[in-house]
Amino acid sequence: xxxxxxxxxxxxxxxxxxxxxxxxxxxxxxxxxxxxxxxxxxxxxxxxxxxxxxxxxxxxxxxxxxxxxxxxxxxxxxxxxxxxxxxxxxxxxxxxxxxxxxxxxxxxxxxxxxxxxxxxxxxxxxxxxxxxxxxxxxxxxxxxxxxxxxxxxxxxxxxxxxxxxxxxxxxxxxxxxxxxxxxxxxxxxxxxxxxxxxxxxxxxxxxxxxxxxxxxxxxxxxxxxxxxxxxxxxxxxxxxxxxxxxxxxxxxxxxxxxxxxxxxxxxxxxxxxxxxxxxxxxxxxxxxxxxxxxxxxxxxxxxxxxxxxxxxxxxxxxxxxxxxxxxxxxxxxxxxxxxxxxxxxxxxxxxxxxx
Numbered sequence: 001x002x003x004x005x006x007x008x009x010x011x012x013x014x015x016x017x018x019x020x021x022x023x024x025x026x027x028x029x030x031x032x033x034x035x036x037x038x039x040x041x042x043x044x045x046x047x048x049x050x051x052x053x054x055x056x057x058x059x060x061x062x063x064x065x066x067x068x069x070x071x072x073x074x075x076x077x078x079x080x081x082x083x084x085x086x087x088x089x090x091x092x093x094x095x096x097x098x099x100x101x102x103x104x105x106x107x108x109x110x111x112x113x114x115x116x117x118x119x120x121x122x123x124x125x126x127x128x129x130x131x132x133x134x135x136x137x138x139x140x141x142x143x144x145x146x147x148x149x150x151x152x153x154x155x156x157x158x159x160x161x162x163x164x165x166x167x168x169x170x171x172x173x174x175x176x177x178x179x180x181x182x183x184x185x186x187x188x189x190x191x192x193x194x195x196x197x198x199x200x201x202x203x204x205x206x207x208x209x210x211x212x213x214x215x216x217x218x219x220x221x222x223x224x225x226x227x228x229x230x231x232x233x234x235x236x237x238x239x240x241x242x243x244x245x246x247x248x249x250x251x252x253x254x255x256x257x258x259x260x261x262x263x264x265x266x267x268x269x270x271x272x273x274x275x276x277x278x279x280x281x282x283x284x285x286x287x288x289x290x291x292x293x294x295x296x297x298x299x300x301x302x303x304x305x306x307x308x309x310x311x312x313x314x315x316x317x318x319x320x321x322x323x324x325x326x327x328x329x330x331x332x333x334x335x336x337x338x339x340x341x342x343x344x345x346x347x348x349x350x351x352x353x354x355x
Contacts, residue, residue, distance in 0.1 A: 007054060007154045010150075010152075011045045012064075012147060013044055013152075014068045015069045019073045020074050022037075023036075034131050035076055036074075036127040038124065038125055039143075040069050040127075041083065043082070046086070048113070049112060049114075056090070066151070066283035069252060084343060095154070096153075118149070129141060161209040161238060161295075162241075163214065164214065167259050171285055174216075174316040178317075180202075181199055197213040208287065209333055239277070240280065243260065244282045247283050247301065281307050281309060284315065286313055312329070
């Protein structure tokens with residue numbers, strides 16, 4: 001599969017260098033005193049969110065990543081050099097978890113974000129550190145501290161504002177092609193989409209949002225049936241779900257209402273929070289239905305499905321109805337963003353004015 005959204009890596013930060021036991025030896029300096037330096041710290045392991053990457057495929061073939069150890073301390077008050085750090089580039093949206101415990105350690109959510117995923121060990125002390133008024137010639141030193149070693153699981157969840165879900169061949173790929181700059185493969189057979197596709201939808205100058213097209217879901221997807229279950233995780237970070245339904249399936253015996261209910265049931269089984277996200281109904285392929293029969297068919301479908309949210313009637317192939325859908329989605333996302341930044345109301349009666 002082209003899209004790799006999971007990988008396991010072993011990382012090791014550098015060990016600290018050992019301290020040095022040394023004394024000053026110069027002509028006419030019989031008691032030169034201690035001059036053993038400290039060891040250098042080990043190299044750190046960093047992770048950076050690179051917006052130019054969209055898969056974890058590099059880590060499928062390169063599992064071990066080790067930073068350099070610090071140099072040992074030396075005489076003449078010379079401290080060891082620090083070990084070289086290493087930086088691992090990962091796609092934005094990568095979740096880093098402990099492979100043994102399953103604990104989520106870090107999340108890379110912003111482009112350019114840098115985090116330390118393994119710290120190098122500190123260097124050991126040389127005998128210069130142990131000099132005191134009562135210990136003029138110390139011979140103590142300490143070894144360097146070991147660097148952190150971790151077994152990590154990398155999991156990628158794409159960062160998209162809107163997610164398209166639906167049965168295979170519902171027209172999701174055609175829709176994302178019609179409204180965005182994405183160009184996925186489109187064919188007249190199910191499971192054309194084998195990996196997530198991201199597209200930027202331009203609404204106007206400096207007005208856009210990101211939409212994700214995922215492989216089609218089938219009944220039993222939350223338990224592993226079909227391809228969609230591999231990518232349900234990518235819907236968890238979206239702010240709005242568009243449930244695309246094919247109103248004109250090739251097989252006339254297909255119950256489209258039962259299929260739509262099955263998709264919703266899979267979301268509920270997989271994640272309660274995902275099920276609770278705002279979800280709009282997008283009835284597609286109206287170009288294949290007679291104009292005078294559309295209204296009755298749509299009304300009957302919505303009534304049988306008992307859907308209470310917004311309903312949009314479109315034809316992704318001819319772009320009919322796509323523009324109102326785009327503008328409604330953008331307005332909804334803007335309202336969400338504004339409500340998220342609204343200041344919390346504070347009753348003036350309880351404001352502390354004693355300054």
